Amino acid sequence: MxxxxxxxxxxxxxxxxxxxxxxxxxxxxxxxxxxxxxxxxxxxxxxxxxxxxxxxxxxxxxxxxxxxxxxxxxxxxxxxxxxxxxxxxxxxxxxxxxxxxxxxxxxxxxxxxxxxxxxxxxxxxxxxxxxxxxxxxxxxxxxxxxxxxxxxxxxxxxxxxxxxxxxxxxxxxxxxxxxxxxxxxxxxxxxxxxxxxxxxxxxxxxxLPAEHVTVAMTASAINQARGLGSITGAPVVRGLAVPDAWVTDVSELRTRTGESLDPKVFDRCFTDPPRTGTAEGPFGDTATCLAERDLHVDVAYQPVGRYxxxxxxxxxxxxxxxxxxxxxxxxxxxxxxx
Structure with missing residues (x-):
């Protein structure tokens, strides 16, 4: 056979x-x-x-x-x-x-x-x-x-x-x-x-169960992301990286109290932020506008050691x-x- x-x-x-x-x-x-x-x-x-x-x-x-x-x-x-x-x-x-x-x-x-x-x-x-x-x-x-x-x-x-x-x-x-x-x-x-x-x-x-970390969304952290927003208009940060880790999920932008950022506030910062004239990075004044609101995101990730x-x-x-x-x-x- x-x-x-x-x-x-x-x-x-x-x-x-x-x-x-x-x-x-x-x-x-x-x-x-x-x-x-x-x-x-x-x-x-x-x-x-x-x-x-x-x-x-x-x-x-x-x-x-x-x-x-x-x-x-x-x-x-x-x-x-x-x-x-x-x-x-x-x-x-x-x-x-x-x-x-x-x-x-x-x-x-x-x-x-x-x-x-x-x-x-x-x-x-x-x-x-x-x-x-x-x-x-x-x-x-x-x-x-x-x-x-x-x-x-x-x-x-x-x-x-x-x-x-x-x-x-x-x-x-x-x-x-x-x-x-x-x-x-x-x-x-x-x-x-x-x-x-x-x-x-x-x-x-x-x-495997993911690890979790809270990342403060300073202007520098926002400028290190690959993108902001989504087609639905949700207040999200895309392409956020964590050192020596595979990021599997990132929450919406959250306020100090843990609530999701109001999409209207996000939209104002994204489309018509206050002009400071000193902002740097790919998102410029938008990153500065969002950072002033003391935001953070909750990140789920897998350490690279689990490869x-x-x-x-x-x-x-x-x-x-x-x-x-x-x-x-x-x-x-x-x-x-x-």
């Missing part, structure tokens, strides 16, 4: 190996280039313990890091779409499963071998690609210290391997249910995209989902008629 599965799967596997080899050549070259640049910046520091110039390394390779993550991010979905979805759907569509089911091989063993061979292959391909990207960009990640970024988190270390296991089982189950290859591929891609949007935004921030805990927890979550989907598939294939 394993040999039969391998013969059916060898052409997709060959395509995967070729693509992985080409990807590896590029990433290894990039990784060596990053290390040369890192050593160059370190050399300019003349042995000082702190090297502010290294920050330029993160700037130089910021877009490259995002492009690599964007390139690796869809890989598990593509493997689930082209390897997982046709795994069962193509057999049911062509009726070739009857030849095996009418012999000594049980349906569950047939499905288990297919999932094991293709699932492990997908995990290996994704794992190698993720390991290469993690190695290549590790100097940049150390300097930038933004590994909790939504895009980067899912393209480093363990998480992509768990994504691959999940999406292959997802594709196989969808193929078992719809029994048509092309619709199964489309549905697999759609569901994976939805899950990849929901988990980072709704689940990941709550895998590996989040990697393990999210990987376990996806593997658990893969196990549940596999259980549904085994139950379904045992009950469905030939």
């Amino acid at each position: 394993i040999w039969t599965t391998w013969r059916q799967f060898r052409m997709p596997a060959l395509v995967g190996v070729v693509a992985l080899t080409l990807f590896a050549v590029y990433v290894v070259h990039l990784g060596l280039d990053v290390r040369d640049a890192y050593d160059g910046y370190r050399a300019r520091c003349a042995g000082t313990p702190d090297c502010p110039g290294l920050r330029q390394l993160a700037v130089d390779y910021e877009n490259t890091s995002l492009y690599l993550a964007a390139l690796l991010g869809p890989v598990p979905g593509l493997l689930g779409m082209f390897w997982g979805a046709p795994l069962v759907a193509r057999e049911l569509e062509a009726g070739t499963q009857r030849l095996v089911w009418n012999q000594s091989v049980t349906r569950r063993r047939w499905l288990a071998v297919k999932l094991a061979v293709v699932g492990l292959a997908a995990m290996v391909v994704t794992g190698v690609a993720a390991a290469l990207v993690t190695w290549a960009m590790s100097p940049v990640d150390r300097v930038a210290d933004n590994r909790f970024s939504t895009v980067l988190f899912g393209a480093r270390n363990l998480a992509p391997v768990a994504y691959a296991a999940f999406v292959v089982v997802l594709g196989a189950l969808i193929g078992l249910l719809v029994r048509r290859t092309v619709p199964a591929m489309a549905l697999t891609a759609l569901v994976f995209v939805v899950v990849q949007f929901l988990v980072p935004n709704l689940v990941r921030p709550h895998l 590996w805990a989040f990697q393990w927890l999210e990987s376990a979550l996806y593997l658990l989902l893969a196990g549940l989907l596999a259980a549904v598939a085994f139950r379904r294939i045992h009950r469905r008629p030939s």
Whole structure:
């Protein structure tokens, strides 16, 4: 059964190996280039313990890091779409499963071998690609210290391997249910995209209880934010940073008594603040106007020291989902008629 599965799967596997080899050549070259640049910046520091110039390394390779993550991010979905979805759907569509089911091989063993061979292959391909990207960009990640970024988190270390296991089982189950290859591929891609949007935004921030801190909204603190306000007109500060932390939630601007700032007051400061002529920073007189009202925000955050805990927890979550989907598939294939 394993040999039969391998013969059916060898052409997709060959395509995967070729693509992985080409990807590896590029990433290894990039990784060596990053290390040369890192050593160059370190050399300019003349042995000082702190090297502010290294920050330029993160700037130089910021877009490259995002492009690599964007390139690796869809890989598990593509493997689930082209390897997982046709795994069962193509057999049911062509009726070739009857030849095996009418012999000594049980349906569950047939499905288990297919999932094991293709699932492990997908995990290996994704794992190698993720390991290469993690190695290549590790100097940049150390300097930038933004590994909790939504895009980067899912393209480093363990998480992509768990994504691959999940999406292959997802594709196989969808193929078992719809029994048509092309619709199964489309549905697999759609569901994976939805899950990849929901988990980072709704689940990941709550895998561990958040820490909380109150931050006074001085003019300097406001000017360090990336934005003010929202499309609803709420008195909010966007893109607020906490040192060595991943900020997961920021409250509305609050007064000294803890009440939300009146949106009308916020709007006046935002659209027509008193002109001081001395205000500096990106928000100028608006920041000064808001700071005079003794405001603060309540910030929920995850310390960066929890990075590996989040990697393990999210990987376990996806593997658990893969196990549940596999259980549904085994139950379904045992009950469905030939």
